[in-house]
Every structure is written in C-alpha cells, then in structure tokens.
Amino acid sequence: QQRAQFQEQINKFNDICWETCIDKPSSRLDSKTETCIVNCVNRFIDLNLFCAQKFAQMIQQNGGF
Amino acid sequence: QQRAQFQEQINKFNDICWETCIDKPSSRLDSKTETCIVNCVNRFIDLNLFCAQKFAQMIQQNGGF
Amino acid sequence: QQRAQFQEQINKFNDICWETCIDKPSSRLDSKTETCIVNCVNRFIDLNLFCAQKFAQMIQQNGGF
Amino acid sequence: AQELLTKISEKCFKKCITKPSSSLDSSEQKCIAMCMDRYMDSWNLVSKAYSSRIQ
Amino acid sequence: AQELLTKISEKCFKKCITKPSSSLDSSEQKCIAMCMDRYMDSWNLVSKAYSSRIQ
Amino acid sequence: AQELLTKISEKCFKKCITKPSSSLDSSEQKCIAMCMDRYMDSWNLVSKAYSSRIQ
Known part of the structure; x- marks a missing residue:
C-alpha cells in the first residue's frame, strides 16, 4: 500500500519532469537530459516545500484563504 | 462535504481561467486580467448551461447518443 | 457497470483522438478527419498492445522495473 | 453521460x-x-471503431 | 486545501x-x-464570481 | 504498474x-x-533522486 503510494508519487514526478526535460525520445538518455531530470525532481520538491510553507503562513494570517 | 464540493468546483474553474487569462505571473492582477477572470467564470457557466440543454435535447431526439 | 467502463474507455480514446485530429470544429466531419479518427483509435490500440507486451518482457527480464 | x-x-x-x-x-x-456536434460525431465514430476492433 | x-x-x-x-x-x-499570490488572487476572484452567479 | x-x-x-x-x-x-525505454530510464532516475532526497 505504501509502495503503491510511492509509485503514484514517482509517476507524478516523472510526468512533470518528462514534459520538462524530454523533447524527442532518442537512443539513450544523454548526460544533459539526466541532469535535467535529477534537477527537475529536486527543484519540484523545493518548490513544494516553499509553497507549503507560504500557504501555511497565508492561512494563519488570514484565518483561511 | 458541500464545502469540499464547492472548493473542488472552484479549483476546476480557476484551473481553466488561469490558463485562459494568465500568461506570466506579475506583481499584481491588473484590471484587464481581473475582468478576464470574471468573464471567464461567467462564460464557462454559460457554456455549461448551453451544452447541458443541447445535450438533453440530443438524448431526447435520438433516444440516447 | 460494464457499460460505464466501456463509456469511460471511449471518453479516453475520444479525448486523445480529438486532440490529434481536430484543429477547429467545422460544420461537419470531412472524410479526411473521419479517417484520421478511425486510424487514431486503431493505432492507439496497436500502441497499447505493443507497450503492454514490451512491458511484460521488461518485468520478466529484470524481475521488476 | 455526465463525464x-x-x-x-x-x-x-x-x-x-x-x-x-x-x-x-x-x-x-x-x-x-x-464543436459539440463534432465532439459527438467523433465519439460515435470512436465507439464504432473501438467496438469493431475488440470483437 | 491539499488539492x-x-x-x-x-x-x-x-x-x-x-x-x-x-x-x-x-x-x-x-x-x-x-505566482502563488496571483493564483490565490485568482482563486478568490473565481470564488466570488461563481458565488454571485449561482445565488 | 497498470497506471x-x-x-x-x-x-x-x-x-x-x-x-x-x-x-x-x-x-x-x-x-x-x-520512447518506452527512455520513459522507464527517466522513471528509474526520478525514483532514485526522490528516494535519496526524502531519506
């Protein structure tokens, strides 16, 4: 069950990073594309944390949104 | 529960109107963008009503679709 | 229930083939667009079968993915 | 139909x-x-093509 | 809110x-x-427009 | 896996x-x-990057 949740998360991240980093599929992932994917995952996590924090502040300040 | 349904509806409308009206996020919503969003919500409701009516007619006329 | 599942499948296929074949809606579906839609359905089924087979092989060979 | x-x-x-x-x-x-008429045309065409393929 | x-x-x-x-x-x-601030502005605007329409 | x-x-x-x-x-x-091979490569890379980040 936890495994299913993990896979769902990966599916979502891969969806976003595929769209961000892959233009046309080629015979292998070159290093530039690999770097893009790894950075994409990490920046997407950063952005999620950033937004979650800011969102919590907003709700506290406004007593809702 | 009704509140959750309302929020889901707003999420959907905001998704569509964000794509329709916002190109790049800026330091505030200018009046042109605000007008676009309000019109977008109202035209999307109009379109939903229009389609629902036409759809009901279709089903009646053809005994299905 | 089986009917609901069938309709869901058709909704999904129609979604994809509409995006693939229709640019601007016109007063009728011309024969070129009709051919595009029928080919789209059949090629999407071909692709699904192709991928499912290849995916099963992958899992067998690697004992997972 | 709602969907x-x-x-x-x-x-x-x-x-x-x-x-x-x-x-x-x-x-x-x-x-x-x-647009709505064409979407329904397309839906019916997809439905026919899919049905004849899976039989 | 999570959504x-x-x-x-x-x-x-x-x-x-x-x-x-x-x-x-x-x-x-x-x-x-x-982007986040504008998204929330837009959300509030949509919410208001929708509410006044369905009343 | 179906998804x-x-x-x-x-x-x-x-x-x-x-x-x-x-x-x-x-x-x-x-x-x-x-495309399928690259999608799986990407999936595995994402999985690794995500795992090492959340640990």
Whole structure:
C-alpha cells in the first residue's frame, strides 16, 4: 500500500519532469537530459516545500484563504 | 462535504481561467486580467448551461447518443 | 457497470483522438478527419498492445522495473 | 453521460472561447454548437471503431 | 486545501521553472512567490464570481 | 504498474504518432520502443533522486 503510494508519487514526478526535460525520445538518455531530470525532481520538491510553507503562513494570517 | 464540493468546483474553474487569462505571473492582477477572470467564470457557466440543454435535447431526439 | 467502463474507455480514446485530429470544429466531419479518427483509435490500440507486451518482457527480464 | 458532458464543456471552451468577453457572442455560440456536434460525431465514430476492433 | 496546494505547485512549476538547475535561484523564487499570490488572487476572484452567479 | 503503462501509452502516442495512418510504420514502431525505454530510464532516475532526497 505504501509502495503503491510511492509509485503514484514517482509517476507524478516523472510526468512533470518528462514534459520538462524530454523533447524527442532518442537512443539513450544523454548526460544533459539526466541532469535535467535529477534537477527537475529536486527543484519540484523545493518548490513544494516553499509553497507549503507560504500557504501555511497565508492561512494563519488570514484565518483561511 | 458541500464545502469540499464547492472548493473542488472552484479549483476546476480557476484551473481553466488561469490558463485562459494568465500568461506570466506579475506583481499584481491588473484590471484587464481581473475582468478576464470574471468573464471567464461567467462564460464557462454559460457554456455549461448551453451544452447541458443541447445535450438533453440530443438524448431526447435520438433516444440516447 | 460494464457499460460505464466501456463509456469511460471511449471518453479516453475520444479525448486523445480529438486532440490529434481536430484543429477547429467545422460544420461537419470531412472524410479526411473521419479517417484520421478511425486510424487514431486503431493505432492507439496497436500502441497499447505493443507497450503492454514490451512491458511484460521488461518485468520478466529484470524481475521488476 | 455526465463525464462526457464535462469533457465537451472543457474541450469546446478551449476551442471556442479564447478571449472571454461580457457575453457569449453569436460567433462563439455557433462555434460551441458545432464543436459539440463534432465532439459527438467523433465519439460515435470512436465507439464504432473501438467496438469493431475488440470483437 | 491539499488539492489547491497541489494545483499551485504544478501550475507555478510550469510558469517559473523552465530549465531546472542545481538550485532555485532568486528570480525563480520571486516568480514562485508571485505566482502563488496571483493564483490565490485568482482563486478568490473565481470564488466570488461563481458565488454571485449561482445565488 | 497498470497506471505506469497507461502513462507510457499516452506520452509515447503523443511523441510518436502525430498523423495516425493505416498501420504503425517501422519508424513509428522504433520511436515507440525508444520512447518506452527512455520513459522507464527517466522513471528509474526520478525514483532514485526522490528516494535519496526524502531519506
């Protein structure tokens, strides 16, 4: 069950990073594309944390949104 | 529960109107963008009503679709 | 229930083939667009079968993915 | 059928309303009506093609 | 609220991070903050417009 | 895994079949095979990056 949740998360991240980093599929992932994917995952996590924090502040300040 | 349904509806409308009206996020919503969003919500409701009516007619006329 | 599942499948296929074949809606579906839609359905089924087979092989060979 | 109607609304809004104004003008209404008819045509065609393929 | 936060993340990633690099640079952070504020502004505006319409 | 397979089909259809014809020609088949391999490569890379980040 936890495994299913993990896979769902990966599916979502891969969806976003595929769209961000892959233009046309080629015979292998070159290093530039690999770097893009790894950075994409990490920046997407950063952005999620950033937004979650800011969102919590907003709700506290406004007593809702 | 009704509140959750309302929020889901707003999420959907905001998704569509964000794509329709916002190109790049800026330091505030200018009046042109605000007008676009309000019109977008109202035209999307109009379109939903229009389609629902036409759809009901279709089903009646053809005994299905 | 089986009917609901069938309709869901058709909704999904129609979604994809509409995006693939229709640019601007016109007063009728011309024969070129009709051919595009029928080919789209059949090629999407071909692709699904192709991928499912290849995916099963992958899992067998690697004992997972 | 509800799901189909939802799809139609989203697809036809995208195709027909690029700049939402203070009302649906006649060309937008015409576009929406055509879009809906074509979406149903396409749905029926997909349904036929899929049925004949899986039999 | 969780769903809204998920939407914000996806929308603002698309708007602000076109080439993911080794960290969020300051212009990306600024873009994300603005994007989030505008998304909430838009959400509130949609909510108001929708409420007044369905009453 | 079913969901992953569904994603692959949709993504690779979009990348490889722009004009559906009367059969999958050899260049389309080659594109689909590559696309699927790259999607899995990407999936594994994402999985590794995500795992090492959340630990």
